[in-house]
Amino acid sequence: MTETFDYGFPNGLKGKARYHINPDLSQGGIVAVSATIRTGVFIGPLATVAGYSHIGEGVFVGNNSHIGKSVFIGEGTVIKEGVFVGNNSHIGEIMFVGNNSHIGKSVFVGEGTVIKEGVFVGNNSHIGEIMFVGEDTVIKEGVFVGNNSHMEKGVFVGNNSHIGEGVYLGKGVCVGNNAHIGEGLDIGIYTQIDEGAFIRKRRS
Numbered sequence: 001m002t003e004t005f006d007y008g009f010p011n012g013l014k015g016k017a018r019y020h021i022n023p024d025l026s027q028g029g030i031v032a033v034s035a036t037i038r039t040g041v042f043i044g045p046l047a048t049v050a051g052y053s054h055i056g057e058g059v060f061v062g063n064n065s066h067i068g069k070s071v072f073i074g075e076g077t078v079i080k081e082g083v084f085v086g087n088n089s090h091i092g093e094i095m096f097v098g099n100n101s102h103i104g105k106s107v108f109v110g111e112g113t114v115i116k117e118g119v120f121v122g123n124n125s126h127i128g129e130i131m132f133v134g135e136d137t138v139i140k141e142g143v144f145v146g147n148n149s150h151m152e153k154g155v156f157v158g159n160n161s162h163i164g165e166g167v168y169l170g171k172g173v174c175v176g177n178n179a180h181i182g183e184g185l186d187i188g189i190y191t192q193i194d195e196g197a198f199i200r201k202r203r204s
Contacts, residue, residue: 004033009050010066011087020049029061038075056093074111086123098135110147128165146183158195 007017007030020028020043029047031037036054044063049055053067056075061067065083073079074093082100085091089103092111097103101119109115110129119133122141127133131145134153139145143157146165157163157175164183172190175181179193182200193199 002027007032009048009069010084011050011068013050013069015051029063044081050087062099068105080117092129104141116153122159134171140177152189 002018002021004016004018006014008014016033017030018033020031020037022028022042023040028043029045031043031049032051034051035049038055038057040058041055043049043061046064047061049067050069052069053071055073058076059073060078062079062081062083064081065079067085068087070088071085073091076094077091078096080097080099083097085103086105086107088105089107091109092113094111095109095113097115098117098119100117101115103121104123104125106124107121109127112129113127113131115133116135118136120138121127122139122143124141125139125143127145128147128149130148132150134151134155136153137151137155139157140159142160145163148165149163149167151169152171154172155169158177158179160177161175161179163181166184167181168186170187170189173187175193176195176197178195179197184201185199
């Protein structure tokens with residue numbers, strides 16, 4: 001256990017902190033004393049973990065990533081470099097968040113999901129289990145995305161939209177605010193879905 005000191009975290013909160021010692025005995029990033037860090041966790045230099053967060057066993061947090069207050073990260077998850085996770089978010093087990101992605105406040109991400117590089121997820125959004133989110137995708141605030149869905153590179157999903165389970169969104173698809181896409185639909189590349197649209201499979 002290293003010595004403690006006063007520290008101002010990137011989310012503006014101040015508190016007692018210490019340097020994390022990684023499994024290879026190298027000095028890692030700065031973690032709040034009130035955070036829970038399980039065994040086998042690697043926290044890169046210049047990374048921070050704010051107060052009351054829980055970092056599960058075997059998690060990897062890359063250099064210059066910042067984990068907010070009261071965040072839960074499940075065991076075996078990989079958070080790459082330059083990632084920001086907002087306060088009160090839940091990141092599931094055995095998932096991946098790519099470089100320079102932004103996960104907002106009070107976001108839920110299910111286990112087994114892959115979020116690629118440069119993705120933005122807005123506050124209060126729900127990202128289901130076993131999903132794939134392609135690089136440079138933008139998911140705005142209050143969005144729900146069901147389990148086993150797939151988003152290719154450069155998808156945009158507007159505020160408060162609902163994407164059902166098992167949906168495929170091709171490269172560059174743009175979904176307007178308050179739209180609803182039903183379960184199991186396949187939306188082709190660069191499709192534009194209007195604000196407030198309601199799309200579902202036709203009954204056979």
